[in-house]
Amino acid sequence: MLLTTSSSALLLPLLHVVVLLLGGHQGASAKTVSGLFNSRVARQSHGQFITSFMYQGASGVLVVSVDSARLAVQKESRMLLYADMMDDGLDNLSCSERLTKAQLTISLSEEENNQSIPRQYSPTAWQAVYVDRYTCQEGEVSLSQSDLRFTVVALNADSAGNPLDHFSAEEAGLHTFYFVLVLAYFVASCVYVQPLCHALKKGGPMHSVLKVLSNALALQIGHALCSYAHLARYSRDGVGLPMLGSLAQLCDYISQGSMLYMLISLCVGWTLSRGKKPQSRPLQWDSSPSSTALAVGGVLAQAALLLWEQYSSWGGSEHMGVPGGLRTMAGVLLMVLRVGLALLLAPVLYQITTTERSALKRDFYLCFAKGCFLWFLCHPVLMFISVIFNEHQRMKVVTIGVILCQSISMVTLYQLFLSRSLYWEVSSLSSVSLPLTMRGRY
Template sequence: MFITLLLLSLAQGKHVSTVLSLTLDEPWKYVSKFASNIGTSSWDMKVKYYKPLDKNSEKFTEFKSSVYIDSKWPDALIQQSCENKESVSKKHKTLQVPINGKWSETIEGTLSTNLHTHFWYISLSSCNITSAFRFRVEMNFLQPDGSHFSAEEQGLDYVFISVLIIFFIALCGNMIKLIKDFKKTADLETNLLVLNIAIGFQFLGIICEVLHIWVYSYNGRGIVVLDVFFQIFECLSSIIITILLIVISTGWTLKYKNFPDPDTYVPICLLVVIINLLIVGIGRITEDSYYRNSDFEGLTGYFLVSIRVIMWFWFVFNMRRLYENANEKFFKVLNRFGIMASGYFLTLPVVLGISWSFEPYMRNVFVVVAVNCMQVLVFVFLTHLFSEKSAFYKASTMSGSVLPGKIQ
């Protein structure tokens, strides 16, 4: 593990490869952004036509790359004409792109930051364009200290490795308990099994992300498939925990022991799964958009927040029925469960709201740390909740005994 930490810090890199179109209506386009630490960062860019205009020609067309500091970027966006957008920036580079489909010569530039970290935005334009063209653009960024990671991504490697260790310990502990209980009773506790599946998905996802970052640190690209798997596994883990909390709020393990009729929940669960996978897809498409300073901003964030809030309302509606039949002792048990579950559902909306009080480059780390901390707390809480020592367990159908606090 310590070797992995060392390797992750050796040569971190950001490489951008994208395809964009310039048209008569849109002759100016955003390419990428980079949060530079204090000092002088550097960048380079090369461009080629997506499809050659004339393979045998040695001619080229000229395009302009402009650099905008974050304080000027909104001014560029509100301008109507291509010329006005370009005029907002004082830093320009000219690109001569061969029409035969070969790469242009690589242009280089610097980003000077004096007082504190800034985002810098790069655009490509041709205000005198006569027809629509598609281009492939490749860029590299370099921090003053030699790192290629944008400032909002720095430090996430240590966050994910720390969470990975915690999930590994939790998963091992729960699996040992499951095996011991199975040997005693020849029966598996469904709730603990479902919880372990959720932890397992999260564990696999973080392994994928750590490996992706590790490879990314060497080639500036990483392994995109691993990053996608991380998002999918994280999504599945979140869905399982959401379903588990909602099913418990209906009275499972409290009023009845058997898992509820799947016909009631499967359609809703499938809908939630499909929506979350669509969110993952949207997130991949828009991940380097100029308006996203974290993985949870933009359209992706709106969808995630909406789903969490809707699920929370469903959870609260179910919990009201449990409170109606609970005595004073079990009322306290339900309170602890309800507060922790509500924290899980509402952490993302609250954290995203708080993150807007931070500088843009700090939002991503803050959101990732806060969301993962809540995820860890929920896993630890549910693990304790399903243990034989908890008041919840003793007052539930899992204990197999009728206690004064149990709902009948």
């Protein structure tokens, strides 16, 4: 059963990482962007999109370096900058309108060209687009000249007012959050790893559940570590470690797939087995072909939507794989899936709880429902709440909120399965030796 869970959760996310490694890291998702200015691409797209960056305050700078200023002059190469046109605003402009609507134009006449960004009284997203003499020419054009190699660096002002901060306004603060999160995981590990390992060695009906929870939590810790390492490097060079960023996404996908499989199969398995199980038998992971099929289907659907969402938002600011939410069809379907699963499991848990005559078991199911629904609904609810925040705060609200809520859900389930299951209640093990136990009620 656990092998099936891991395989289902791993298959599609692994394909995502293969695409990342084979296709290369998209330049538009980093704030130090290197590549080639291509006249043919610029002509076909009415301007070659290079990157976007959310500037805030004063002292913002965009630095454009080219390997041949002579070739850039011959091609009349320019960088056009547009403010507040992120929502497909550029797509509605003709080629000639794009040239005239740009707020700033950088003529690439030097090997290094610096452009100061006007003071932004509120965080504002800017797009950088490359054009040259061929971009808007009508008729047949001979594009015999070679491409122009470039490096673009976008910088906000740091705390001292110097343009050294590679983080866009919507990303500012994530580095500190992941540092605090890693520190919290480290402290918790020092306190609870040994007693948790001792509890796992005891076995029992809840052993499989505790193993899945531990694996999911370990993957979340791996996600936090990789994200922090990537952002720590990103803060210095604006590129970071893309492979670690992809690994962080992979850890998160597998963790979410494992949790989804466990929650669905537990709920449905308990329901299908209630008529067969003696009341004196301890609560445990009851699997059946129906519950396994539903759980595997949910995992595969979630994995497919996560990959589709990541592909749809490729080239945006989500270089950490932050969920795109309701901006893409995949994001909408992902929210619908999670809400739908919560609505599907709600009557199941309600039926179990209302028909259970044992107060201890009823309390067990109620606590499980709280942890279950917190895990399923935190993302959709936070996406809904985030609309009241400013644009540059929404991604951080959702990212930080989802991580914290899912961590709380995992801790709640740990408390439940370690201290509230009948196995632990009737055993002779001392609750003092168990980590994260809930004391004082029984």
